Amino acid sequence: MTTVYVPRDSSALGLGAERVAGAIQMEAAKRNLPIDLVRNGSRGLYWLEPLVEVATPAGRIAYGPVQPGDVAGLFDAGFLEGKAHPLCLGATEEIPYLKNQERLTFARVGITDPVSLDDYLAHDGYRGLRNALGLDPAAIVEEVTASGLRGRGGAAFPTGIKWRTVLNTPAEQKYIVCNADEGDSGTFSDRMIMEGDPFVLIEGMTIAGLAVGATQGYIYLRVEYPHADAALNQAIAAALEAGYLGDDILGSGRRFHLEVRLGAGAYVCGEETALMESIEGKRGMVRFKPPLPAIEGLFGQPTVVNNVISLASVPIILDKGGKYYADYGMGRSRGTLPLQLAGNVKRPGLIEKAFGMTLRELLYDYGGGSASGRPIRAVQVGGPLGSFMPESQFDTPLDYEAFSAIWAVLGHGGVVVFDDTVDMAKMARYAMEFCAIESCGKCTPCRIGSTRGVEVIDRIIDDQDRAKNLALLRDLGDTMLAGSLCALGGMTPYPVLSALNHFPEDFGEKSVAQVA
Amino acid sequence: MTQTEWDRDAVTEVIEQKKSMPGALLPILHGIQDRIGFIPEDAVPQIAKALNLSRAEVHGVISFYHYFRTTPPGKRTIHLCRAESCQAMNSEALEAHIKTRLGIDYHETTADGAFSLEPVYCLGNCACSPSMMIGHEVHGRVTPQSFDAIVNELREFAA
Ligand SMILES: Cc1cc2nc3c(=O)[nH]c(=O)nc-3n(C[C@H](O)[C@H](O)[C@H](O)COP(=O)(O)O)c2cc1C
Ligand code: SF4
Ligand code: FES
Numbered sequence: 277m278t279t280v281y282v283p284r285d286s287s288a289l290g291l292g293a294e295r296v297a298g299a300i301q302m303e304a305a306k307r308n309l310p311i312d313l314v315r316n317g318s319r320g321l322y323w324l325e326p327l328v329e330v331a332t333p334a335g336r337i338a339y340g341p342v343q344p345g346d347v348a349g350l351f352d353a354g355f356l357e358g359k360a361h362p363l364c365l366g367a368t369e370e371i372p373y374l375k376n377q378e379r380l381t382f383a384r385v386g387i388t389d390p391v392s393l394d395d396y397l398a399h400d401g402y403r404g405l406r407n408a409l410g411l412d413p414a415a416i417v418e419e420v421t422a423s424g425l426r427g428r429g430g431a432a433f434p435t436g437i438k439w440r441t442v443l444n445t446p447a448e449q450k451y452i453v454c455n456a457d458e459g460d461s462g463t464f465s466d467r468m469i470m471e472g473d474p475f476v477l478i479e480g481m482t483i484a485g486l487a488v489g490a491t492q493g494y495i496y497l498r499v500e501y502p503h504a505d506a507a508l509n510q511a512i513a514a515a516l517e518a519g520y521l522g523d524d525i526l527g528s529g530r531r532f533h534l535e536v537r538l539g540a541g542a543y544v545c546g547e548e549t550a551l552m553e554s555i556e557g558k559r560g561m562v563r564f565k566p567p568l569p570a571i572e573g574l575f576g577q578p579t580v581v582n583n584v585i586s587l588a589s590v591p592i593i594l595d596k597g598g599k600y601y602a603d604y605g606m607g608r609s610r611g612t613l614p615l616q617l618a619g620n621v622k623r624p625g626l627i628e629k630a631f632g633m634t635l636r637e638l639l640y641d642y643g644g645g646s647a648s649g650r651p652i653r654a655v656q657v658g659g660p661l662g663s664f665m666p667e668s669q670f671d672t673p674l675d676y677e678a679f680s681a682i683w684a685v686l687g688h689g690g691v692v693v694f695d696d697t698v699d700m701a702k703m704a705r706y707a708m709e710f711c712a713i714e715s716c717g718k719c720t721p722c723r724i725g726s727t728r729g730v731e732v733i734d735r736i737i738d739d740q741d742r743a744k745n746l747a748l749l750r751d752l753g754d755t756m757l758a759g760s761l762c763a764l765g766g767m768t769p770y771p772v773l774s775a776l777n778h779f780p781e782d783f784g785e786k787s788v789a790q791v792a
Numbered sequence: 793m794t795q796t797e798w799d800r801d802a803v804t805e806v807i808e809q810k811k812s813m814p815g816a817l818l819p820i821l822h823g824i825q826d827r828i829g830f831i832p833e834d835a836v837p838q839i840a841k842a843l844n845l846s847r848a849e850v851h852g853v854i855s856f857y858h859y860f861r862t863t864p865p866g867k868r869t870i871h872l873c874r875a876e877s878c879q880a881m882n883s884e885a886l887e888a889h890i891k892t893r894l895g896i897d898y899h900e901t902t903a904d905g906a907f908s909l910e911p912v913y914c915l916g917n918c919a920c921s922p923s924m925m926i927g928h929e930v931h932g933r934v935t936p937q938s939f940d941a942i943v944n945e946l947r948e949f950a951a
Contacts, residue, residue, distance in 0.1 A: 286916070286917065286930045287916075287917045287919060287920050287930065287932055289929070289930065290917055290920055290923070290929070290930035290931050290932035291920060291932050291933065320919075322919035322920055325920070458914075458916060459913065459914065460914065461875035461876040461877050461878075461913065461914045461918060462875075462876060462877045462914075462918045463914075463916070463918070464916040464917065464918055464919060466916075467916040499822075499859050500871075500912060500914070500915050500916065500925070501916060502928040503928070503930075537815075537818065537819070538818065538819075538822055539818075539857075539859075540818060540821070540822070540857035540858070540859035540860055541857055541858035541859035541912070542856065542857050542858060542859075543913060554818065555815050555818075556814075556815040557815040557816060557817030557818055557843070557853070558817070558853060559852055559853050559856035559857075560856065560857075575814065575815075616918070616919070617919070618877040618880075618918035618919050618921060619876065619877040619880035619881065619918065619921060620880040620881055624918075624919035624920070625919055626919075647881070656876055660875070660876065660913075690918070692876045692877045692880055692918070693880060694880045695880075698880070703876070703879075706876070706879070710913070713913075714913070
């Protein structure tokens with residue numbers, strides 16, 4: 277019996293993986309060749325999806341991108357024995373794009389059957405939880421602190437410090453909330469974890485619960501991710517059944533329950549306090565801080581809110597130790613960051629690497645340049661609130677501090693590539709429009725300022741009173757920066773003013789203005 | 793406005809099932825929209841009563857979230873991504889094609905009731921931009937040609 281892998285990742289499905297899986301099953305039946313078809317997650321090499329793998333004595337051999345029409349030919353060529361075929365890519369692990377990564381958080385994604393607990397356990401799953409069960413809460417927090425892990429959701433706040441606050445705040449009930457709202461364009465690592473290795477997130481949240489004394493967890497998942505919803509619920513049921521969740525985790529007498537809650541298409545609900553309002557059944561309005569969620573969070577109780585990748589990085593830290601994790605990275609950016617390469621790029625996908633690689637290496641060594649074959653002109657890193665970066669900044673190392681130093685943000689590690697046909701004035705307009713559409717409405721600079729911003733940019737594009745309107749746009753940027761309660765209004769000036777500063781010619785300006 | 797007929801039993805069932813959850817309002821709204829496709833205006837008093845909220849509060853929540861709708865959708869809803877990565881891969885041209893092809897704008901439904909069109913801001917499918925989602929199925933690297941093929945297939949399937 278040969279094991280064949282066809283991803284169930286939603287992006288692979290979006291390129292025809294389901295029909296490929298069906299075709300492989302039919303062809304195998306027709307030829308009387310018994311196969312075991314495993315629906316794995318994606319390896320994250322999306323230009324090769326659907327990527328089919330075959331287990332051979334020499335390891336897993338990859339074929340891709342496979343379309344249903346290729347399947348008969350693959351069988352003819354003997355792909356079940358890993359034989360040659362024009363679509364054969366050789367040993368999966370030897371493909372340079374994958375081989376040169378440092379996969380800690382994504383160690384299992386694309387390898388295992390995501391909803392099989394046995395497979396998870398066979399690939400080192402739940403070792404972190406077992407270790408955590410032998411430690412007292414403060415020692416778990418200490419391990420996470422030692423790892424240097426900073427929140428991967430955007431703000432890069434040290435996870436250990438957040439957990440310590442919750443641990444030290446006495447309360448009857450505490451909560452772990454996973455922020456799975458992943459609203460940024462160009463980001464999909466949360467989705468890949470939830471679809472490709474949901475147990476690692478469940479394990480991370482369970483450890484977080486043990487660390488701070490929380491017995492209930494919520495995964496706040498965006499409604500745009502139905503496949504993640506299905507995988508998470510299947511995995512939660514399996515974990516509960518086997519005693520990895522519930523009232524008596526592995527016979528320890530410790531309790532932790534987990535539930536998925538769906539958002540409803542509002543970007544601002546990724547902001548942690550708006551997110552909690554939403555779970556509570558309200559409009560997703562941002563709360564004033566203080567109080568911090570760690571002290572007064574969900575339903576007024578101490579709450580850990582962490583991003584999917586932050587929580588999914590915890591099991592390996594508890595398995596191999598904080599130091600093991602911290603040994604990757606540069607400066608104050610420790611460990612690895614799953615980078616997501618998207619937009620106009622030849623080889624888009626997921627690249628997990630220690631902090632410190634340059635943007636240029638990512639764009640060209642991994643990405644292979646633009647998809648269109650035209651020069652790359654601009655790159656937006658960190659989602660819709662991130663700066664646009666010109667070619668002159670491509671040598672910046674991927675590190676939180678290096679990015680802040682040039683008024684850019686690494687955020688969730690999403691990288692969107694644009695070729696030289698991009699109109700940066702239009703992109704600036706879009707950023708303002710996005711802010712206007714998604715504003716929660718609590719502060720005036722964000723709610724009204726963004727609408728005015730769109731109008732001002734329209735006038736600039738129309739060449740009406742250009743100098744005056746450009747000055748107005750900068751003023752508006754300053755007001756939004758200074759006068760907004762959260763980063764939606766407060767960071768919209770990043771894409772807008774970076775576009776203006778680095779690409780003034782698209783706004784009809786000749787000289788390069790100084791960086792804001 | 794004429795009242796649309798909807799399944800009152802389904803709504804009651806959803807409310808009864810979920811009303812005791814902490815923060816039950818979103819799960820209830822999702823449950824109703826999953827069952828009957830939208831959240832009828834005149835279900836609001838019933839929801840409000842079950843959760844001990846004012847009608848204005850319930851209404852405020854429904855209108856805050858882009859995903860909830862108060863009118864029946866077409867047989868299938870096409871969620872087209874408008875975000876940056878898809879823009880970098882010509883989603884604007886695709887958007888124009890789709891609007892012409894279906895003869896509708898965003899938030900509208902085709903005359904035959906087959907398709908509704910809604911914008912979304914990222915489907916997490918950015919490595920395969922431009923993207924759209926129909927029902928629970930994501931489609932990647934969508935071109936005007938592949939869009940037509942998908943829509944034709946769905947139309948035949950529905951007929
Ligand atoms: C407008 C806005 C949207 C956000 N969206 C997300 C998101 O989609 N996912 C996320 O993890 N964090 C998001 N954040 C950051 C969260 O508020 C919060 O910092 C994060 O969830 C904390 O988790 P971490 O420490 O693990 O990063 C957003 C923040 C703002 C202001
Ligand atoms: S900046 Fe915008 S989204 Fe944030 S709290 Fe103010 S109005 Fe709401
Ligand atoms: S930007 Fe369109 S799917 Fe992410």
